[in-house]
Amino acid sequence: MEEQIQEIKRFNRFYIKIMGILSLYADGSSFSATEAMILYETSNKKDCTAKYLSNYFVLDKGYISKILRKFEKRELIERVTSSKDRRVQYIYLTSKGREELKKLQDRANEKVEEMIKDISEQDVGVLIESMNKIEALLETKNRRD
């Protein structure tokens, strides 16, 4: 048991490092990692709201609000007040927002390609299977929508 915990922690350290090196979505400068994740989640989540983002990323709602304002200034998103509850604003990517997100994603794709470029096709299969197993085993927990 103790030993298993150590192995899991070792993996976590390892993977933190991998992700740091990948810096997925860290493209030069136009978005911070957090901003990129928010942009992505906005497109991913149906009828996304500030509150959802704040819960999902466990980030202060004031901070989320500021990021969204910036996005709005840059015309990456638009906000539509809910007709049911006028406190709520749904967030949607504009076409420019989708474009920018796509650029980020393309860049992230390249980094992942780079990461696996020396791994045989078969081993990439093993890699993904392993990832899926981990996800399946851990995922039922930590659900919060």
Next chain:
Amino acid sequence: MEEQIQEIKRFNRFYIKIMGILSLYADGSSFSATEAMILYETSNKKDCTAKYLSNYFVLDKGYISKILRKFEKRELIERVTSSKDRRVQYIYLTSKGREELKKLQDRANEKVEEMIKDISEQDVGVLIESMNKIEALLETKNRRD
């Protein structure tokens, strides 16, 4: 290929979230995540130096320097100038530093235990195997000491 990349990226998002929720080493307040990693790595790496930490974590050396100074003030580390090269200072944990690190580690252990507490022993085995596979497949790259 494209699909595999998407799966890997999905796993990365998933695992970022897991680690966020775990917040390993984020114990209340006495250390930030970065500080905790640095404390750990200081104990982990033989004859650790500021330069090593800066490279290893890809963090500004000025920033590292400040964290180390704080650690020194708190008497968690001590620095010993190398006799071969007096620009270099080796960093060692004091007994107080080891104590604090141990507290962090105990807390991190508890979180990992919590994470796997509803998973059968056998599945924990699968989990760890999967982690090890991922590590083995990715690790030959990204070596920098």
Next chain:
DNA sequence: GGATATTAGTTGCATTTGTCAACTATTATT
């Protein structure tokens, strides 16, 4: 051997990132 370049670490300043608390507008509760 001295001039010059490089390196490890430090320091002050700037920026980025994030938190907190007070506030507004709106909806829910009683």
Next chain:
DNA sequence: AATAATAGTTGACAAATGCAACTAATATCC
């Protein structure tokens, strides 16, 4: 209607991190 709760905003602030100039030491090159 009165009060409480909720979604989001805002400004002041704190923490985390980067940058560039600096010092001291060592390495390199003539």
